[in-house]
Amino acid sequence: MTKKESFTFxxxxxxxxxxLFFGAGNLIFPVMLGQSAGTAIWSANAGFVIxxxxxxxxxxxALGFSGKSDLRSLASRAHxxxxxxxxxxxxxxxxxxxxxxxxxxxxxxxxxxxFLPAHVSFIPLLLFTVLFxxxxxxxxxxxxxxxxxxGRILTPLLLIFIGILIVTAVIHPMGKLSMPTExxxxxxxxxxxxxxxxxxxxxxxxxFGIIVIQAIKxxxxxxxxKIMMTCLKAxxxxxxxxxxIYTTLSFIGASSVEELGILDNGATILAGVSHHxxxxxxxxxxxxxxxxxxxxxxxxxxxxxxxxxxKMFPMVSYKxxxxxxxxVSTIFANVGLMKLISISEPILVAIYPLAICLIFLxxxxxxxxxxxxxxxxxxxxxxxxxxxxxxxxxxxQIHSIDQLLSRxxxxxxxxxxxxxxxxxxxxxxYIISMLKRKKHKCNN
Numbered sequence: 001m002t003k004k005e006s007f008t009f010x011x012x013x014x015x016x017x018x019x020l021f022f023g024a025g026n027l028i029f030p031v032m033l034g035q036s037a038g039t040a041i042w043s044a045n046a047g048f049v050i051x052x053x054x055x056x057x058x059x060x061x062a063l064g065f066s067g068k069s070d071l072r073s074l075a076s077r078a079h080x081x082x083x084x085x086x087x088x089x090x091x092x093x094x095x096x097x098x099x100x101x102x103x104x105x106x107x108x109x110x111x112x113x114x115f116l117p118a119h120v121s122f123i124p125l126l127l128f129t130v131l132f133x134x135x136x137x138x139x140x141x142x143x144x145x146x147x148x149x150x151g152r153i154l155t156p157l158l159l160i161f162i163g164i165l166i167v168t169a170v171i172h173p174m175g176k177l178s179m180p181t182e183x184x185x186x187x188x189x190x191x192x193x194x195x196x197x198x199x200x201x202x203x204x205x206x207x208f209g210i211i212v213i214q215a216i217k218x219x220x221x222x223x224x225x226k227i228m229m230t231c232l233k234a235x236x237x238x239x240x241x242x243x244x245i246y247t248t249l250s251f252i253g254a255s256s257v258e259e260l261g262i263l264d265n266g267a268t269i270l271a272g273v274s275h276h277x278x279x280x281x282x283x284x285x286x287x288x289x290x291x292x293x294x295x296x297x298x299x300x301x302x303x304x305x306x307x308x309x310x311k312m313f314p315m316v317s318y319k320x321x322x323x324x325x326x327x328v329s330t331i332f333a334n335v336g337l338m339k340l341i342s343i344s345e346p347i348l349v350a351i352y353p354l355a356i357c358l359i360f361l362x363x364x365x366x367x368x369x370x371x372x373x374x375x376x377x378x379x380x381x382x383x384x385x386x387x388x389x390x391x392x393x394x395x396x397q398i399h400s401i402d403q404l405l406s407r408x409x410x411x412x413x414x415x416x417x418x419x420x421x422x423x424x425x426x427x428x429x430y431i432i433s434m435l436k437r438k439k440h441k442c443n444n
Contacts, residue, residue, distance in 0.1 A: 010230065013215060014237025015156070020208045021056060021242060023103050023297025025199040027110075027290060028266025030246045033195050034253025035262055035269060037188055038180040041254040044192035048250065049243050051196025055356060057239045059205025062362040064213055064231045067224055070308070071206040075358060077365070078375035087308070089351060094204050095305035096328040098344040103294035103301075104129040104333035105340060109267040111287035122334065129333045133302075136295065137326040140303040141319060159241070161289045166248045168277050173251075175258025190414035197352045198345065206355070207304040265338060302326060350383075350390030353418040357382045361426070373436070374429035381425030385409070385418040 030048065037044035068074040071090065076083030093099065108128045116124055184191050196202075209231075216230050252273055253266075260272045270290075274282035306321040332340070357379055368374045388405065391397065409417045 009219060010233050011237065013212060013230070013234035014241075016215070017060070017208060017212055017234055018238035018241045019293070019296040020211065020300040021199075021201050021204065021238060021297070022245070022293050023099075023106075025099075025102065025106075026052070026201070026242070026246070027249070027270060027293060028106060029195060029198050030249035030266075031253030031256070031269045031273070032266040033192060034250035034255075035257055036181045037184045037192070037250070038178040038254055038257065040180040040184050040188035041177065041250055044180075044184055044188040044195075045247055045250040047189040047192030047194075048196045049246055051193050051352075052199045052201055052246055053239050053242045055196075055359065056201040056205040056242075057235045058359050058363075059202050059355070060209040060212060060235050061228065061231055062359045063206060063209035064224070064228045066362050066365070070210055070311070072308075072311075074206070074362065077361075077370060078372060078379055082376075082379070086351075086354065088312075089347075090203050090206065090355070091305050091308050093344070093347060093351065094200050094207060094301060096325050097332060098340060098347075099200050099204070100298055100301050100305075100325070100329040101332035101335070102337065102340050102344075103298040104132045104329065105335075105337040106267060107132055107291045107294040108333075109337050110271055110290040114271055114283045114287070125334055129330045132291075132295070133298070133326040133330045133333075136298040136302055136329075137322055139299045140306065140322045140326075157292060161285055161292070162245065165274060165277070165282075165285065165289070166245065166252070169252045169255070169273060170248055172277075173255040174260070174273065174276060175255055177254045178257040181262070187414045190411070190416055194349070194415045197348045198341070200344075200348065202352060202355050202359075203348075204301070207308075208300060210307070211300060211304060265341075267337065298329075302329070346390045346393040349393045349415070350386045353382050353386040353389075353422070354379055357418075357422045368426070368430050368433075371430060371433040373433040374426050377429030377432070378422050378426035381421035381428075382418045385412070385421050389415055389417070 030045075030052075033044055033048055034041055063071070063074065066074050070087075072083045072087040074083075075086045105125075108125050112124065112128050180188065212231060212234065213227060216227055221227060221230055253269055256269060256273050256276075259276060260269065263269050263272065270286055271283065274286035276282070278285060302322060302325050305325055306318050309321045309325075310316060310318045361375055361378060385405070388398070388401065392402070405412045405417060410420055411417055
């Protein structure tokens with residue numbers, strides 16, 4: 001007989017999911033958005049919350065709704081080759097190439113660097129990242145402790161410390177909201193929507209969803225309906241916390257311009273805000289917040305990535321993959337925060353629409369009876385447009401094609417041009433599947 005989840009278990013899972021999502025990008029990007037958006041903060045933040053909160057929640061639910069055990073089997077509904085390629089690229093993006101190294105570099109930039117002399121060598125960053133990913137590796141090798149350590153201990157402490165900063169900044173704003181920068185002067189909602197890509201949370205949802213669902217099953221809860229309901233309850237807790245924190249961080253960024261001016265990255269903004277309110281103690285407070293947030297995310301990502309690659313290559317143990325990923329992440333973290341962000345942005349712009357499309361196809365799976373043609377055409381049309389968006393993010397722009405797409409595809413100029421092609425592709429795929437079925441009947 002299946003067990004019923006307890007209230008404390010739901011809270012622990014919700015806190016764990018929040019802590020897994022709430023990492024490096026979730027701290028630095030909302031305040032950057034706030035500074036740039038200025039008086040347009042509320043519409044920009046609404047777009048950011050959709051991609052930073054709503055879509056990740058749907059991603060977790062989609063995995064539970066599908067009944068699949070992992071992302072690869074879910075993506076393989078289109079085609080096994082697509083499932084393999086897309087899943088591998090996603091794990092590399094949120095794993096050792098971008099997201100995991102970013103947790104270490106952001107932790108150093110905010111938690112350690114402000115206490116060092118102005119000009120230091122690479123040695124402090126190297127030593128810190130070795131220690132940071134050493135701790136990450138230890139906890140990732142003890143996965144049974146993740147729910148208790150992350151959900152019951154680290155997350156409440158994280159919320160207390162970040163709550164102190166947020167409440168203080170909201171009650172006593174640093175200044176008035178400034179005018180939006182040129183980037184946010186028009187279409188601020190869609191600009192915020194795309195900024196949410198940088199958190200990588202919708203991509204990570206497919207990964208963290210596996211951890212959550214497995215933790216629920218380990219508790220003795222079974223049955224698709226009960227697992228989905230438990231996921232929803234825990235997901236709403238995580239989503240509510242994220243939405244509140246993103247909104248307040250965005251406001252803090254928007255109100256900081258009068259005092260700090262427009263700064264080039266969120267780490268510097270947060271350091272300035274914290275120092276403004278609490279002086280040197282503020283830097284210590286902020287350092288704790290950042291390191292705790294990044295550590296919990298790093299543990300979840302390395303654990304999930306090691307599980308995936310172990311399934312791909314069973315001859316290599318989970319333990320060895322965990323160690324390898326920790327070492328690779330340490331190396332990439334020493335590249336530097338700004339370079340990591342600049343390299344990751346074009347790739348995220350290209351693959352994020354595919355992830356969003358896959359989420360909605362999963363929920364509509366039964367409506368079109370799981371026809372692979374619907375998956376293939378919808379994802380293909382989405383990818384064609386998103387590739388051009390990714391090229392633009394790198395500075396490569398084919399003007400003739402770009403002008404043509406701007407004229408014929410709605411929302412293309414605001415980075416949402418893939419939306420209508422995804423729908424049209426799905427419809428074409430369904431028609432193709434019906435024609436193939438009709439031809440098959442005629443041949444018989």
